Amino acid sequence: MLSGIGPKEEIASLGIKPKIDLPVGRNLQDHFGTFIMPFTTKEFSSFMFERDMGMSAFYEYFTNGTGVLTAPSAITGQFFFSSTTSTRSDWPDIQIVFVPVAPSQMIIDSFGRAMSIKKEIFSEVITPVIGQDGFAFYVGLVRPRSTGVVTLKDKNPFSDPLIDPQPYSHPDDMRALIEGINLSIKLVEETKSFKEVDAKYVAQPISACRLHKFRSDAYWACVTKHTANSVWHPVGTCKMGHKDDPTAVVDSKLRLLKTKGLRVIDASIMPKIVNGNTNAPVIMIGEKGADMILDYWAQQNLVCNYMEYIKYLDNQRCYYY
Numbered sequence: 001m002l003s004g005i006g007p008k009e010e011i012a013s014l015g016i017k018p019k020i021d022l023p024v025g026r027n028l029q030d031h032f033g034t035f036i037m038p039f040t041t042k043e044f045s046s047f048m049f050e051r052d053m054g055m056s057a058f059y060e061y062f063t064n065g066t067g068v069l070t071a072p073s074a075i076t077g078q079f080f081f082s083s084t085t086s087t088r089s090d091w092p093d094i095q096i097v098f099v100p101v102a103p104s105q106m107i108i109d110s111f112g113r114a115m116s117i118k119k120e121i122f123s124e125v126i127t128p129v130i131g132q133d134g135f136a137f138y139v140g141l142v143r144p145r146s147t148g149v150v151t152l153k154d155k156n157p158f159s160d161p162l163i164d165p166q167p168y169s170h171p172d173d174m175r176a177l178i179e180g181i182n183l184s185i186k187l188v189e190e191t192k193s194f195k196e197v198d199a200k201y202v203a204q205p206i207s208a209c210r211l212h213k214f215r216s217d218a219y220w221a222c223v224t225k226h227t228a229n230s231v232w233h234p235v236g237t238c239k240m241g242h243k244d245d246p247t248a249v250v251d252s253k254l255r256l257l258k259t260k261g262l263r264v265i266d267a268s269i270m271p272k273i274v275n276g277n278t279n280a281p282v283i284m285i286g287e288k289g290a291d292m293i294l295d296y297w298a299q300q301n302l303v304c305n306y307m308e309y310i311k312y313l314d315n316q317r318c319y320y321y
Helices: 008-012 055-064 105-114 119-129 171-190 192-196 217-227 279-303 306-312
Strands: 032-040 077-081 094-099 134-141 149-151 162-164
Touching: 032 119, 032 171, 032 217, 094 171, 105 119, 134 171, 171 192, 171 217
Parallel strands: none
Antiparallel strands: 032 134, 077 094, 094 134, 149 162
16 A cells, blocks of 8 residues: 555555555455453362473473473363354354453463453452463454445554454444354253362453343443454455455465556455465465466467567567466
């Protein structure tokens, strides 16, 4: 956008000369969700940072390959399901992650900050049960209908961009997430496995949402808005599509529309966000993009090799499209 590629009127208003009018920065999508906690369990049935993270944990891991350090990010299980708002039962829109980490001051001080959740909210929920074993669920919306936008603050390349993800701006997103929240609590209260470890949902209403009936849909909508967080999977702002699609920025070979010699090869080309983590798909995009560039130049050499280019000194006369 700083180079003049983007929404014409928008970049012109910042004093940038428009060169290519394309919807760069639109169609921003991300995975948003919320933590449902605290749940308490029997003693020694979860990971408690202050109790379990010591030299013995490192010794066990490096000598036997076992123990608490074998659990990546303390995530030990997850599942996907399709909410009633989903149009396809074979393409889930909700992810529920089981996080068997006991309530602790470390979660309040560090984890809340990392997830951009206000410390006073985390503290209000967790402090009453610090020292007890327990766990949390992360309920995430993995097929959002809502889209956001990335724009420029000004034409200074060192200024941060303006990022407005607009989570839950589509009403179906909130309805789907609430279904996920209710299902996570239902699993704890009604299944044999959780009853065996004496699991209980012990949360009290947070102050910011006390006007709503506890555990009602309105209450969960309020909680979600106060604790919404991204899991850092932004995609879609240079959407891949047909040249006649007014929302597209690149074509199926990741070439920027309306110009030559420029491709975009990253998560921004996704028309729709994948309903899982973006790491592997982005690696695939990079590998595929590299293959397309190699293939392009291999075919280019068949049409006009380097010596012929030197002879003509005209890449328009000697160019493979």
